[in-house]
Amino acid sequence: MHIGISITPFGHHPAAWREKSEDAIHFSALAAQVKKAEEGGLDFAFFADRLGQRPLNDLSPQAVPFEPTTLVAGLATVVHRIGLIATAATTQHEPYNLARRFASLDTISKGRAGWNVVVSPGATARDQEYLDVVSGLWDSWEDDAFVYDKASGRFFLPEKLHLLDHKGEYFTVRGPLNVNRSPQGKPVVSHVLTADTAEIAARSAELVFIDPASVDEARTLVSDFTQRLERHDRKRADVRVLANVIPFIGATKSDAQQLRDRLDALSPDGERPVGLEVIGTPLDIADALQAWSGIVDGFTVVPPVAPEGVNVFVDHVIPELAKRGLFRNSYEGNTLREHLGMQRPRHPASQAAEQTL
Secondary structure, three states, X not given: OEEEEEOOOOOOOOOHHHHOOHHHHOHHHHHHXXXXXXXXXXXXXXXXXXXXXXXXXXXXXXXOOOOHHHHHHHHOOOOOOOEEEXXXXXXXXXXXXXXXXXXXXXXXXXXXXXXXXXXXXXXXXXXXXXXXXXXXXOOOXXXXXXXXEOOOXXXXXXXXEOOOOEEOOOOEEOOOOOOOOEOXXXXXXXXXXXXXXXXXXXXXXXXXXXXXXXXXXXXXHHHHHHHHXXXXXXXXXXXXXXEEEEEEEOOOHHHXXXXXXXXXXXXXXXXXXXXXXXXXXXHHHHHHHHHHOOOOOXXXXXXXXXXXXXXXXXXXXHHHHHHOOOOOOOOOOOOHHHHOOOOOOOOHHHHHHHHHO
């Protein structure tokens, strides 16, 4: 079972901020949440970018008050094992600059970075070319390109530098990046699965997030996505599909229900977080995750309140899952790909060399 967590200052319930101090928006408070998630051995911390789409009237307290890649760069220096996934839209960044930014994050974090892609509805061809360009730029250097040979004066091996020299319908990008390959090869690419992203995710996503309202809906989403993967000659085993889960946790089920009811009462428009909702004790949460784990590869925890929701999940649910053999007791690898059980991508040049032998 893979488990990540979505980080917000106050929690994901729209009314959670009404019971919190404004100190929750500070970097130190967000870092404390991520440190707690790392303490529990979680695969990654996820950072959405609700305000990155230039809304006119949306100042949601659910939004993280930092640009995600800047925030992840800072967090990479204070947490050392957990993966860090930042969201960025293809419409707001030139592909070269975005590729360079995430390659830099992957190097700074020693292979723990992921890019959650936000695409544009109806622009699949452009966005796919964008993703191809970014991936190609991440292959600018082979793993052993930099030799730092002081005696001979060779900083790198020119034959292991690869210019992209892309000339497409939407982009012209020469390359190369000035960032070498990270310990995990490339940042992990993720998509939130929607009707607009399903096709491009089937072609390029390595990690997929779904927002089902029920277990049956989760089963249908996974089945449909698997069929799309097969049409693109991809294997289901090569992609991790995680469902958003919203745990309302209390010492008793009644306490957990009271938490949900109290938050709902503070939300006049009735808005609530989206995902698989479970209400109860830590044992109830563990039971639900165990029951759903055969449908998806794991879960992204969407705490309705923070930091309490993060703390109680790490302190009480994770140990129960570990006791049942469903989650690890500690990190077994160092990179985000290793946490997710993914293979490190080989450089295309090494694959081509093997084919000529």
